Amino acid sequence: MQLALYRYSLPFRQPLMFKRExxxxxxxxxxxINGQWGEIAPLPGFSTETLAEAEAESLACLAALSRGEIVSPTLPxxxxxxxxxxxxxxLNLPEPLPPYPLLQGAPAALIQSLSTTDWQASLPSRLKLKxxxxxxxxELALIEQLAARLPTTKLILDANGGWTREDAQRFCERLPLKQIDYLEEPCAAFADTIAVAEATGVAIALDETLSRREEWYCHPQLKALVIKPTLIGSLSDCEALVQRxxxxxxxxxxxxxxxxxxxxVQLARLASEWAPDEPPGxxxxxxxxxxxxxxAGEVMTExxxxxxxxxNLA
Structure with a gap:
């Protein structure tokens, strides 16, 4: 058994903010392992573990595998x-659907970029906005501009649990609800998110609630589960969420x-398997x-x- 662990560092095209980092x-x-690959990449601000902790557990797991032991990692x-x-x-999975575009950045800059973006060639059916x-x-001005310029595009809004119940409600009361596909995690607490949905009629989706393994239940305003395997962890846990x-x-x-x-690429394959009719994020x-x-899809180890x-020494 051939075992190896590598570390990569890829520059962002411009620095990005992740939970104020x-x-x-x-x-x-x-x-x-034997020529097959996996990625281990905790996301700062969202993962509970650091890269150093993930590296230490990965090395320990590989050492155990080399001794012929069965390993059960604990970090997602x-x-x-x-x-x-x-x-x-x-084998023979359907071709993954193209992902919907993600907009991220200062609203004023995004509004300015709208005038130079040629959406007319192919209007996206959905568009995601942080x-x-x-x-x-x-942010409301930007959403108003998007709704006006892309009248057939459904908007996915992702708040990452960033509002209080009161602020989320104020925001949602001014949304063009017919054009909103759903709002991900308006509040950090599930009870607050449900209260906002009930008060405003906005459709909601869960994301951080799932990766934090918090309690949730189906509700008429709950439309989608956003599954992030890197944050949730085991594929069996992800598959249990798919079944639910x-x-x-x-x-x-x-x-x-x-x-x-x-x-x-691996996430796109999972999307083809678990949700073949839903464009992935x-x-x-x-x-x-x-x-x-x-x-060719081969890792450039150099x-x-x-x-x-x-x-494997066993």
Whole structure:
């Protein structure tokens, strides 16, 4: 058994903010077992573990595997990477649907870019916008512009739990609800999110609630589960959420956590398997100014830092 762990660092095209943390590079790990790969990339501000903690657990797991032991990682990003690297991927999956575009940045700059963006060639059916990051009036003005310029496009809004119940309600009362597909996690507490949905009629989706493994229940205003495997962890836990979504007639959206091109390809395959009719939330790759794989999909090991190489000694 050939075992290896590598570390990568890819620059963002421009620094991005993650929960008030400014990042210029995306850093993560690539684990290899007998030529199959997995990605381990905790997202600062969202993952509970640090990259250093993920690296330590990954090295310990590989050492245990080299001794012929069975490993059970405990950190979500490590669980995801090791599950992918040891997975028997289904054959003949349908071609993944193209992801919907993600808009991120200051509202004024985005409004200015709207005038130069040629959407007319192919209007997106859905568009995702991060909210609860700038002044409410500016974000509402941007949404008004988007709704006017893209009348057939449904808007997905993602607040990352950034509002109080009162602020979320004030925001939602001024939304063009007919054009809003759903609002992800307006508040940090599920009870507050439900209260906002009931008060305003906005459709909602859950994201952080799932990765934090908090209690939730189906509600008429709950439309979708946004599943981020890097943050949730084991693929079996993700699959349990997919089954629960199907039982509750909820949409499933497989979403990224700014993984490298390797991770995005694997997430697209999971989206094809779990939600073949739902465009995934995987439009993050263009924020990265580098790749870890070549055009054939092979990891360019010469461009990443080798942390460990070992063989099964058992």
């Amino acid at each position: 400014r990042l210029a590079n995306r850093e993560g790990l690539l684990v290899s 990003s490590v669980q995801f990477g090791f599950d992918c690297v040891q997975r028997s991927w289904p 909210v609860a990051r700038h002044a409410m009036e500016e 979504a199907r039982a509750g007639n909820l949409r499933v959206v497989v979403s990224s956590s700014f993984e490298s091109d390797l991770g995005l 995987l439009d993050t790759g263009h924020w990265l100014a580098g790749r870890v794989t070549n055009l 461009n990443v830092h080798c942390l460990s190489k070992m063989e």
